[in-house]
Amino acid sequence: MTSTPAVTIKNLHKSYGSNPVLKGIDLTVDSGQVLCLIGPSGSGKSTLLRCINLLETPDSGSIQALGQEMTSPDIDLDAARRQMGMVFQHFNLFPHLTVLENCTLAQRKVLGRSAQEAQKIALDNLAKVGLADYAQRKPSQLSGGQAQRVAIARALSMNPSLMLFDEPTSALDPETVGDVLDIMRQLAAEGMTMILVTHEISFAQQVADRVVFMADGQIVEEGSAQQVIGNPQHERTKTFLSRLLHQVN
Amino acid sequence: MALTVRQKQTYFRYTQYALLAALALALILLADWPTLIDKAFNPQIIAQQFPQIITVALKNTLIYTALGFILGLSAGTLLALMKISSIAPYRWLATAYIELFRGLPALLVFLAFGYGLPLAFGLRLDNYLTVMLALGMVSAAYIGEVLRAGLEAVPHGQYEAARCLGMSHSRAMISIIIPQAFKIVLPALTNEVILLTKDSSLVYLLGMSLAQYELTKFGREGITTTGAGLTPLVLAGACYLIITIPLGILARRIEKKAKA
Numbered sequence: 001m002t003s004t005p006a007v008t009i010k011n012l013h014k015s016y017g018s019n020p021v022l023k024g025i026d027l028t029v030d031s032g033q034v035l036c037l038i039g040p041s042g043s044g045k046s047t048l049l050r051c052i053n054l055l056e057t058p059d060s061g062s063i064q065a066l067g068q069e070m071t072s073p074d075i076d077l078d079a080a081r082r083q084m085g086m087v088f089q090h091f092n093l094f095p096h097l098t099v100l101e102n103c104t105l106a107q108r109k110v111l112g113r114s115a116q117e118a119q120k121i122a123l124d125n126l127a128k129v130g131l132a133d134y135a136q137r138k139p140s141q142l143s144g145g146q147a148q149r150v151a152i153a154r155a156l157s158m159n160p161s162l163m164l165f166d167e168p169t170s171a172l173d174p175e176t177v178g179d180v181l182d183i184m185r186q187l188a189a190e191g192m193t194m195i196l197v198t199h200e201i202s203f204a205q206q207v208a209d210r211v212v213f214m215a216d217g218q219i220v221e222e223g224s225a226q227q228v229i230g231n232p233q234h235e236r237t238k239t240f241l242s243r244l245l246h247q248v249n
Numbered sequence: 250m251a252l253t254v255r256q257k258q259t260y261f262r263y264t265q266y267a268l269l270a271a272l273a274l275a276l277i278l279l280a281d282w283p284t285l286i287d288k289a290f291n292p293q294i295i296a297q298q299f300p301q302i303i304t305v306a307l308k309n310t311l312i313y314t315a316l317g318f319i320l321g322l323s324a325g326t327l328l329a330l331m332k333i334s335s336i337a338p339y340r341w342l343a344t345a346y347i348e349l350f351r352g353l354p355a356l357l358v359f360l361a362f363g364y365g366l367p368l369a370f371g372l373r374l375d376n377y378l379t380v381m382l383a384l385g386m387v388s389a390a391y392i393g394e395v396l397r398a399g400l401e402a403v404p405h406g407q408y409e410a411a412r413c414l415g416m417s418h419s420r421a422m423i424s425i426i427i428p429q430a431f432k433i434v435l436p437a438l439t440n441e442v443i444l445l446t447k448d449s450s451l452v453y454l455l456g457m458s459l460a461q462y463e464l465t466k467f468g469r470e471g472i473t474t475t476g477a478g479l480t481p482l483v484l485a486g487a488c489y490l491i492i493t494i495p496l497g498i499l500a501r502r503i504e505k506k507a508k509a
Contacts, residue, residue: 055409082415092410096428105424106414151410158414 005064006031006162006193007052012061014047021047023217025061029210031161034194036204036225039214040240045197048214049166052195053084066161082110085155089167091147093139099126099150100135103157111158118157125153129183145176152183163187165196201244205229213237288478298471298484305460306467307488313380313449313463314492318442320385325392329430330422332397343393350390355448359383363455376461380452388445395437399430439500443493464488 007029014022021044029035037045050056052063054070054077063070068080094102103122107113113121126132129149139147148168155163165184169177181203188194188207198204204211204225211228213221215236221228232238252260331343350358362383367373374382403426411421431438450465462470464485471481 053413055413078412078415078417081413084413086410086413088406088410090406092404092406094407094410094425094429096432106411106416109420109424110415154414 004031005029006033006066007195008062008064009048009052010062012048012051012063013059014044014051014056015059021217022051022058025217025219027212027219027222029193029195031193032191033209034188034192034207035196035210035212036208037195037197037212037214038199038201038204038228038240039220043214044217045214046166049164049195049197052164053081053086055086078110082158083160084162084164085152085158085160087148087151087155087163087165087168089170091139091144091151091171093142093147093151093154095139097139098135099131099137099139099142102139102150103154106154107157121159122153122157125156126150128156128186129153130179143176144172145179148172148176148180149183152180152187156187162193162195165194165198167197167199169198169200199244201229201241213240215240289480289483291478291480294471294475294478294480295484297475298467298481302464302467302484302488306462306464306485307491309452309461310446310449310463310488311492312377313384313452314442314446316377316381317384317388317445317449320381321388321392321441321445324385324389325396326427328389328393329396329400332393333400347390347393350387351394353387355383355387356451356454358387359451359454376452376455376457379455380449383451384445384448387448388441391444392438392441395434395441396430398437399434400426402433403429435500435504439496443496446492446496447489 005028007027009025009027012022012025013020025044025048027048037049039045047056051058052065052070054063054075058071061071065080066083068075070080093099094105097105100119100122103125104115104118107118107121108115111118123132123135126135129152131146131149131153134142134146134150139150142150152168168184169180172180177200181200184194184196184203185207206225208225210222211225212219213228213232213234213236221232221234221237227233228237229241232241328343328346331339332347334340334343362374362379366379407425407429408421411425412418416424449463452461452463453466453469457466465482468482468485471484472479475481
């Protein structure tokens with residue numbers, strides 16, 4: 001297995017006002033790896049994810065992603081973001097555009113692809129998430145699970161080298177979660193580098209190459225899924241996991 | 250016998266209807282109809298107003314309104330973008346502009362453009378241009394505020410999603426945020442057009458040739474020349490409604506379609 005780091009984070013700090021949310025995070029994600037960030041809410045995992053593509057500006061520390069120094073003042077942010085897809089908890093599909101237009105707009109306006117080429121790529125990706133028949137629908141006509149699959153297809157249409165998922169199944173009805181997870185599982189199997197914030201512990205157990213447990217803005221424990229979820233060492237991790245498992249059962 | 254709450258409400262409503270009907274009836278009975286018809290709805294004078302009231306006055310009202318709206322919408326969009334900008338001087342400038350032009354009566358702005366500009370710069374603008382500037386700059390202040398509210402009503406996640414796809418700030422605004430904001434503010438924007446239609450009557454301040462008369466001026470002239478009461482103004486009023494009521498209906502249609 002190759003191990004060029006796709007993302008390297010060093011000593012990352014971030015506060016909102018006087019409230020520190022990230023207190024010195026060091027993290028490396030290798031190409032082709034699937035990394036799951038877990039932890040209680042307010043632990044800073046979403047903020048950490050959003051720092052990687054600079055949706056949040058870190059106070060100090062450095063982030064290297066896909067060979068680019070994201071924290072450098074010279075960064076071409078738009079160019080860097082083109083290479084990383086992001087999937088949000090609330091999908092954030094563009095409601096005034098059709099499903100197909102959602103997937104073609106950035107291809108055409110950002111990558112300069114022709115309408116025809118963009119459409120072909122979009123339809124391929126919609127087929128991949130099982131929604132090619134929905135190309136002409138508006139987002140308001142989709143269920144939550146379908147909307148999230150479209151959001152994944154939209155991100156994939158830009159041919160990213162890294163995918164960031166911010167609690168992609170937290171806003172979904174339980175019966176549609178599986179469809180979304182299946183697509184993410186498939187992406188992982190294809191070798192996509194993925195970083196995801198999730199509460200789906202069993203998914204993390206099956207798919208993640210590495211699991212990072214965060215609490216209070218710090219990484220408490222990290223390792224393989226077997227280590228962190230199967231055999232947690234820290235008290236915080238044990239408490240968190242047992243609470244989560246009790247909720248599920 | 251005690252009444253239920255619902256019965257009480259029903260009777261209360263019927264009492265309201267009855268009072269309203271009585272009031273209308275009283276007004277109808279008390280009015281001096283022969284005089285009223287002669288002075289305000291005189292068929293002969295109505296006939297005299299045609300066809301100019303349509304071919305000149307109504308047409309000019311529409312032209313002035315359209316000119317004002319074109320400038321008002323473009324400048325208003327710019328103001329709204331400036332108001333939500335992260336660059337402080339842009340925000341200050343837009344706020345100052347909006348406070349000034351929203352706070353002044355449109356009549357004063359017309360006078361400033363019609364008489365102030367020539368005084369200050371020795372500049373005499375074409376009447377149509379003056380109208381466009383005066384109406385446009387006043388409505389830009391209102392439209393700017395309306396659009397700013399619309400832009401802020403679009404969820405921030407929309408902007409984030411656009412930027413995450415590699416779109417620049419301007420591309421995200423043009424393709425994603427502004428189209429959604431327009432949909433949100435459509436009812437308020439229709440209101441602005443209707444207000445603008447009526448404000449176009451202030452054009453009379455500029456002094457103009459017969460061919461440039463709009464509805465209100467045309468009606469006032471009609472009173473002077475016919476010397477026969479209010480009929481020309483009543484007719485002009487009807488013409489305003491011919492413009493504004495369909496606008497309202499159109500906006501409701503578009504709104505319904507946008508929601509579907």
